[in-house]
Amino acid sequence: MTSNFFHHLDLTVSDPVKSRPLYELFLGHCGFTLKSAGETWAGFGLGDKRYPCITLLKAKGRNAKRAHDRYSPGLHHLSLRAKSREDVDALYRKLKKFGATILDAPADYPDYGKGYYAVFFADPDGMKLEYTYTPPSAEKRV
Amino acid sequence: MTGARVHHVDLSIRNIAAAEPLYDLVLTHMGYVKGKPYPRGGGEWDLPDGSSIGISPTTGDNAERPHDRYSSGLHHLAWRAESRADVDALFAKLTAFGATILDPPADYPKYNGGRGYYAVFFADPDGLKLEYVWTP
Numbered sequence: 001m002t003s004n005f006f007h008h009l010d011l012t013v014s015d016p017v018k019s020r021p022l023y024e025l026f027l028g029h030c031g032f033t034l035k036s037a038g039e040t041w042a043g044f045g046l047g048d049k050r051y052p053c054i055t056l057l058k059a060k061g062r063n064a065k066r067a068h069d070r071y072s073p074g075l076h077h078l079s080l081r082a083k084s085r086e087d088v089d090a091l092y093r094k095l096k097k098f099g100a101t102i103l104d105a106p107a108d109y110p111d112y113g114k115g116y117y118a119v120f121f122a123d124p125d126g127m128k129l130e131y132t133y134t135p136p137s138a139e140k141r142v
Numbered sequence: 143m144t145g146a147r148v149h150h151v152d153l154s155i156r157n158i159a160a161a162e163p164l165y166d167l168v169l170t171h172m173g174y175v176k177g178k179p180y181p182r183g184g185g186e187w188d189l190p191d192g193s194s195i196g197i198s199p200t201t202g203d204n205a206e207r208p209h210d211r212y213s214s215g216l217h218h219l220a221w222r223a224e225s226r227a228d229v230d231a232l233f234a235k236l237t238a239f240g241a242t243i244l245d246p247p248a249d250y251p252k253y254n255g256g257r258g259y260y261a262v263f264f265a266d267p268d269g270l271k272l273e274y275v276w277t278p
Contacts, residue, residue: 006148007275010217031146046146050254051222051277063213072204073268075216076152081193125214132149134192 008053009078011127014065016042016056019124025098026121026129027054029091030080068125077120079130085117091131092119103128150186151219152196153270156206158184160267165197167239168272171232172221209269218263220273226260232274233262244271 013019020042024034032044032054040058045051059065070076082088088106095102103120110116115135122128155161165187166176174187177194186196200206211217223229229247236243244263253259254277261275 006151007220007222007273007277009151009219012212012214012217014214052146055217057217059213061210061212063210066210066213068214069202069204069207070215071154071200071202072207073154073156073200073209074211074270076154076196076198078151079149081147081149127214130149134149136192 007051008055010055010057011075011078012059013056013123013125013127014059015124016040016058019056022098022100022123023054023056025094025100026080026091026131029094029131068127070126070128075127077128077130079118079132082117082131082133085133088117088119088131088133095119095121101126147191148193150194150196152186152198153216154200155184155197155266155270156200156268158197158199161197164239164241164266165195167235167241168232168274169195171235172274211269211271216270218271218273220261220275223260223274223276226276229260229262229274229276236262236264241265242267242269 017039020037023042023044027044032046035043035045037043042056043053045053092106101122103122106117106119108117113134116132118130118132120128120130169187174189174195177186177188179185180196180198182198184196184198186194188194233247242265244265247260247262250259250261258278259275261273263271263273265271
């Protein structure tokens with residue numbers, strides 16, 4: 001398995017309608033488009049391909065209103081790959097204009113790897129998202 | 143397309159020692175290689191393209207809170223298998239390991255517009271739902 005994207009990723013959010021605009025911005029910047037959406041879901045894909053895809057699903061059940069906590073079991077954060085430092089900055093500008101919650105503005109993180117440059121932000125549920133550039137030379141870790 | 147690639151996904155795990163062998167089995171099967179440990183415990187597995195999966199220990203007030211995939215957060219994560227036989231091969235390893243199987247390999251004609259969807263669903267020790275799927 002050498003795919004650089006998962007087959008798919010499903011995330012639960014308290015309200016897909018509310019969360020959709022931010023994901024449209026982020027995933028749209030990454031090349032995804034909104035394929036289908038309703039009150040309880042929003043599906044994003046690439047071009048005319050069915051996979052890979054990212055889907056937002058509406059929370060339900062007894063913990064439907066439970067606040068996300070990335071330090072509890074589950075998703076800590078998701079990072080998609082930027083093509084350059086400028087690409088990270090470009091997304092950051094869009095996020096700021098949109099009014100997204102910025103956790104950490106674009107910065108270098110040498111502790112995470114040579115040339116690691118990333119912006120961290122949160123979706124309306126507080127789910128942590130990241131857009132990261134690492135130079136190809138830093139990817140020969142294995 | 144610019145960033146339509148995963149850089150990494152990090153998961154919070156209650157008991158790293160309990161979960162690590164399963165992640166190692168699954169990710170090694172998929173071609174990941176065990177990489178650097180994290181300072182707080184846990185660590186990551188890397189693909190040759192630099193993408194990675196990391197696990198780190200839970201902490202804070204909700205460190206022991208059971209995962210619920212129907213509340214905000216991860217619902218499930220699916221990796222792409224190379225073939226139906228590849229799905230079966232991972233399943234064989236998972237059963238030998240004693241992993242929690244949610245749904246053994248099966249066809250899901252209702253997915254992918256009926257063009258083929260063959261997948262196994264399983265869970266890590268915290269109940270995080272994972273999937274290995276082949277679509278043509």
